[in-house]
Amino acid sequence: xxxxxxxxxxxxxxxxxxxxxxxxxxxxxxxxxxxxxxxxxxxxxxxxxxxxxxxxxxxxxxxxxxxxxxxxxxxxxxxxxxxxxxxxxxxxxxxxxxxxxxxxxxxxxxxxxxxxxxxxxxxxxxxxxxxxxxxxxxxxxxxxxxxxxxxxxxxxxxxxxxxxxxxxxxxxxxxxxxxxxxxxxxxxxxxxxxxxxxxxxxxxxxxxxxxxxxxxxxxxxxxxxxxxxxxxxxxxxxxxxxxxxxxxxxxxxxxxxxxxxxxxxxxxxxxxxxxxxxxxxxxxxxxxxxxxxxxxxxxxxxxxxxxxxxxxxxxxxxxxxxxxxxxxxxxxxxxxxxxxxxxxxxxxxxxxxxxxxxxxxxxxxxxxxxxxxxxxxxxxxxxxxxxxxxxxxxxxxxxxxxxxxxxxxxxxxxxxxxxxxxxxxxxxxxxx
Numbered sequence: 369x370x371x372x373x374x375x376x377x378x379x380x381x382x383x384x385x386x387x388x389x390x391x392x393x394x395x396x397x398x399x400x401x402x403x404x405x406x407x408x409x410x411x412x413x414x415x416x417x418x419x420x421x422x423x424x425x426x427x428x429x430x431x432x433x434x435x436x437x438x439x440x441x442x443x444x445x446x447x448x449x450x451x452x453x454x455x456x457x458x459x460x461x462x463x464x465x466x467x468x469x470x471x472x473x474x475x476x477x478x479x480x481x482x483x484x485x486x487x488x489x490x491x492x493x494x495x496x497x498x499x500x501x502x503x504x505x506x507x508x509x510x511x512x513x514x515x516x517x518x519x520x521x522x523x524x525x526x527x528x529x530x531x532x533x534x535x536x537x538x539x540x541x542x543x544x545x546x547x548x549x550x551x552x553x554x555x556x557x558x559x560x561x562x563x564x565x566x567x568x569x570x571x572x573x574x575x576x577x578x579x580x581x582x583x584x585x586x587x588x589x590x591x592x593x594x595x596x597x598x599x600x601x602x603x604x605x606x607x608x609x610x611x612x613x614x615x616x617x618x619x620x621x622x623x624x625x626x627x628x629x630x631x632x633x634x635x636x637x638x639x640x641x642x643x644x645x646x647x648x649x650x651x652x653x654x655x656x657x658x659x660x661x662x663x664x665x666x667x668x669x670x671x672x673x674x675x676x677x678x679x680x681x682x683x684x685x686x687x688x689x690x691x692x693x694x695x696x697x698x699x700x701x702x703x704x705x706x707x708x709x710x711x712x713x714x715x716x717x718x719x720x721x722x723x724x725x726x727x728x729x730x731x732x733x734x735x736x737x738x739x740x741x742x743x744x745x746x747x748x749x750x751x752x753x754x755x756x757x758x759x760x761x762x763x764x765x766x767x768x769x770x771x772x773x774x775x776x777x778x779x780x781x782x783x784x785x786x787x788x789x790x791x792x793x794x795x796x797x798x799x800x
């Protein structure tokens with residue numbers, strides 16, 4: 369099937385034609401999959417290695433089978449890995465007439481495949497290259513130890529306004545600036561008190577941004593935002609406020625609470641207290657579960673539901689099944705979109721970590737946020753699952769929010785494109 373590129377996709381390829389190391393930082397929904405694939409074909413390597421999220425492996429395999437004459441190897445399977453390495457070494461006759469191939473593996477498994485360090489003269493493509501923003505992570509160190517001739521980075525929201533996250537990606541593009549010098553030239557840091565007498569260094573802003581953008585362009589980076597390319601339908605947020613519980617207030621004041629079913633929650637550390645405070649606004653809040661049921665009953669349209677915890681899924685799934693509505697699920701264990709694809713009245717549950725990035729769900733124009741994520745990137749990218757190319761209807765986001773709870777502060781934080789962390793939660797604790 370021939371690929372028909374949109375003008376903005378063709379423009380991105382034209383701008384980067386002289387480069388063999390490129391970064392396509394295109395808003396979710398702008399089709400970076402095709403831009404990256406076309407660049408891979410242009411570069412013409414016999415061997416191509418694609419690293420992506422686990423949930424996207426099957427999608428990429430289908431993509432290459434459908435649109436390109438390339439043999440995909442699924443390196444999550446040991447026999448496929450063995451076949452790929454034999455083919456690379458010229459010992460695999462099965463694919464002798466195939467001019468090139470693409471090997472596909474997920475970030476979590478890649479560094480457990482030391483055989484890949486032997487690869488030479490290949491093109492490396494990273495889907496959601498923001499997965500290697502931590503330079504000390506095993507996945508990042510492994511990828512930096514690879515020796516590709518060509519590099520293609522794909523990311524939907526590469527920085528979320530946080531330029532410090534670019535350094536480990538820029539290293540792959542050939543910009544030899546050290547992390548220390550990058551921070552010195554482009555990042556503003558200050559020492560602040562953490563409330564216990566100790567000081568910690570935090571990022572408070574950026575400097576020389578125009579020079580940074582110029583350097584990024586010189587190293588093959590293309591940035592595109594949706595509103596610069598398309599007039600997509602309107603996005604409408606609808607807060608659905610539900611009552612708080614005495615258990616939440618008791619827990620915030622005492623760091624311990626016993627629930628009606630005998631469950632005891634003990635917030636003996638900031639991390640666990642923050643976790644249970646969020647769960648008391650979700651799976652343990654009957655008013656929120658009731659409000660969720662009301663929303664599901666109010667429409668026969670496809671619904672996408674974002675959630676955090678397994679117990680949330682269990683309780684919401686029971687509600688939807690009692691209403692005789694088809695269910696699809698995407699999380700770390702399951703990727704089943706059959707109901708979503710085939711039923712107009714389906715409800716699709718998506719766990720943030722597994723599906724906030726990369727899924728195409730524009731058959732729906734309604735998302736319910738049962739609980740909020742703590743990652744601003746997950747929050748922003750989750751919206752793009754429905755607000756993307758092909759969406760013809762206004763997009764509605766129903767935010768189930770517990771009144772006078774930690775959820776208000778989480779939402780305010782996410783809207784500033786910052787992550788919600790222990791330090792912010794400690795500030796919230798002081799109000800009790």
